[in-house]
Amino acid sequence: MQMSTADFRIAAIFCVLVPFLSASLARAETLAPYKDDLFSGQTVLETADDGDFTRVDYQELRDINGRDSIPERRVKDRYVSLKVRRLQENQTLSLSTGPLEVARVGADAGQAFTVIFIHGRGGDRRLGMNDLTFGGNFNRLKNLAADNGGTYYSPSVRSFNEPGVAEIAALIDHAAAQSGGRPVVLACASMGSFICWGISRDPKAVAHLSGMAVLGGAPDPDLPKSAAAKAKLPIWFTHGSRDSVYAADDQIAIYRKLRKAGEPVRFTLYETGSHGTPVRMSDWRALLNWLIR
Structure with a gap:
């Protein structure tokens, strides 16, 4: 022919x-790179499960004392760019569940994607907007969202039970509507993971999500039976091996069950890391590139 x-x-x-x-x-x-040389060059000690499980080297002297000008209080200047504060705004959103206080970086509508960060006990919307603590990791997240046309929400969660879950479900619905149905990622740290697990049981909220990140969270034995598991929602766990609040082995056991069932899951274990290590060390660009689908 x-x-x-x-x-x-x-x-x-x-x-x-x-x-x-x-x-x-x-x-x-x-997502385009942002200070990857400072945040993404982590040493992998072990990989398993075709790369889904990684054990990463963590050293307090290097990753806290060497990174901060005042340990655990102020990161060195080269790790942050404060220009993103010009795109930051405190809001009180009128949602179906009532008013919700949030801090927002990025556009209020038409965003390419949305990230929602849920703080742990004793926190509020200020924690996820703090540029200078946690080694500048929240500043990196804010800049990644802003530079790539996304929106980042840090809400004040008033409770970690059903009312708090309902509020965040309403925020997820709001973000999906404002963006025209573009990807929404829910990230939960520490006790905030109870919000993630509540959302995982809500089929409507799960349908709006493209993935979850759980940073030093509590294990949920019922997660493999949840609506999120049935929908095969991608979940990335990050955890410190010496977490004294939620044992790493308990969270790894949940990861193993999900993976055995064919769920899209990943796990990063920070060797010698404590309860707060995942908030400081989690590589947001790697997480979001995998979770935004």
Whole structure:
């Protein structure tokens, strides 16, 4: 079968354009680097489960004392860019459950994706907006969202039981509506993980999510039976091996059950890390690139 001149020209144009189109699509699905040399160059001590499980080197002298100008209170200047504060706003959203105080970085509508961070006990919306503590990791998250057309919400959670879960379900619904149905990632730290587990049982909220990140969270034995598991919602756990609040082995056991059932899960274990280590060390760009689908 012979190709006509017109067919040949069309095929030639197609061959030239496809690489550029593919690259454009790849870029649209991936967050651009932001200070990766400072945050992403973590030493992997062990990998398992085809790379889904990683054990990462953590050293307090290097990762706290060497990173902070005042340990645990102020990170060194090179780890942060405070220009993102110009895109930051405190809001009281009127949701179906009532008013909810949030801090927001990025657009109020039309965002390419949304990240919602849930603090632990004793926190409020200020924790997830703190640029200078936790080694500058929240500042990196804020800049990643802003630089890639996303929106980052840090709400004040008033309770970690059913009313708090309902409020965050309403915020997820709000974010999905404001963005036109684009991806929403829910990230929960420490006791905030009870919000993630409550959301995991809500099929409507799960339908709006593209993934979850759980940082030093409590294990949920019922997670493998949840609506999130049935929907195969991607979940990435990060945990310190010496967490004295929620034992790492208990969380790893949940990860193993989910993975055995064919769920899309990943686990990063910070060797010698404590309860707060995942908030300081979790590589937000890696997490979001995997969770934003």
